[in-house]
Amino acid sequence: MRQVGPSMAADELQRLIAILDPDRIPGRLTLICRYGAAKVAECLPKHIEAVPREHPLIWICDAVHGNTHAVGGIKTRAMADIVSEIHTSFEVHARMGSRLGGVHLELTGEGVTEVLGGSMELAPEELGLRYEVRPRAR
Numbered sequence: 836m837r838q839v840g841p842s843m844a845a846d847e848l849q850r851l852i853a854i855l856d857p858d859r860i861p862g863r864l865t866l867i868c869r870y871g872a873a874k875v876a877e878c879l880p881k882h883i884e885a886v887p888r889e890h891p892l893i894w895i896c897d898a899v900h901g902n903t904h905a906v907g908g909i910k911t912r913a914m915a916d917i918v919s920e921i922h923t924s925f926e927v928h929a930r931m932g933s934r935l936g937g938v939h940l941e942l943t944g945e946g947v948t949e950v951l952g953g954s955m956e957l958a959p960e961e962l963g964l965r966y967e968v969r970p971r972a973r
Contacts, residue, residue, distance in 0.1 A: 849886070
C-alpha cells in the first residue's frame with residue numbers, strides 16, 4: 836500500500852493511477868489521502884491537478900491517520916487537526932471543481948482516551964487513563 840500524502844510526487848501518482856486503473860473503470864480506484872492538517876492545503880491541489888478530470892476515481896480523506904503524533908511516547912491525534920484537515924479537503928476539492936467522495940474515521944463506543952481535545956476536552960496528561968492502542972504484531 837502506498838498512501839497519497841505529502842511525500843508523493845504528482846508524477847508518481849499519475850504513474851500509479853495508470854498502472855492500477857488503465858481502463859478507467861468507474862469504482863475501481865479509490866485514493867486515500869493522508870496529508871495532515873498543516874500540509875493538506877499545499878499538497879492536495881497538486882494531486883488533484885495530476886489526475887485527469889475524466890478519470891472516475893474516488894477521493895477519500897483519512898485525517899485520523901494523517902495527523903498522528905506522539906505525546907510522551909503515546910501515539911495520539913488532536914481532534915482540532917482532524918476536523919481542520921477534513922474541512923480543508925472539502926474546500927480544496929470544491930475550489931478545484933473536484934469532489935471529496937468520503938472521509939475515513941475510526942470510532943468506538945468505548946471510553947478510550949486516544950484523541951486530544953474533542954467534546955471531552957482530553958488533555959495530554961489524561962491520555963493514559965483508558966488508552967487502548969496495542970502495538971502491531973510483527
